Amino acid sequence: MTLAELLVRLGGFGLDLKWRVECDEIVDPRCVEMERRSVGKGMDTLTLLSLTTPFLQLIDAEARGFAEDKLVVVLTEVDSSLWDVRAVDERVLSELRHHYPGATGL
DSSP, X not given: OOHHHHHHHHTHHHHTOEEEEEEEEOOSHHHHHHHHHTSTTOEEHHHHHHHHTTTOOOEEEEEEXXXXXXXXXXXXXXXXXXXXXXXXXXXXXXXXHHHOTTOOOO
């Protein structure tokens, strides 16, 4: 699963968020651009989505989503295929579990 897939699955919840992304391992020039755009207020969801498609698999990266400067979702990719998802809204987690039945709680 890629970051782009997760962003799409967030649906309306994620659309108005501002994102800050940190990549421990630079695997693609787009990683540098994501980090550059993360400075300050961050980037909107559509900008982040455009930087993660087509297929971009990250390694040891974290995307933090903010709503009005309040952290509301954290997406952490731990090994290019496993994601840790934390969100303030349980409905977001339920939606992701619906699309990814193998998802488990931490």
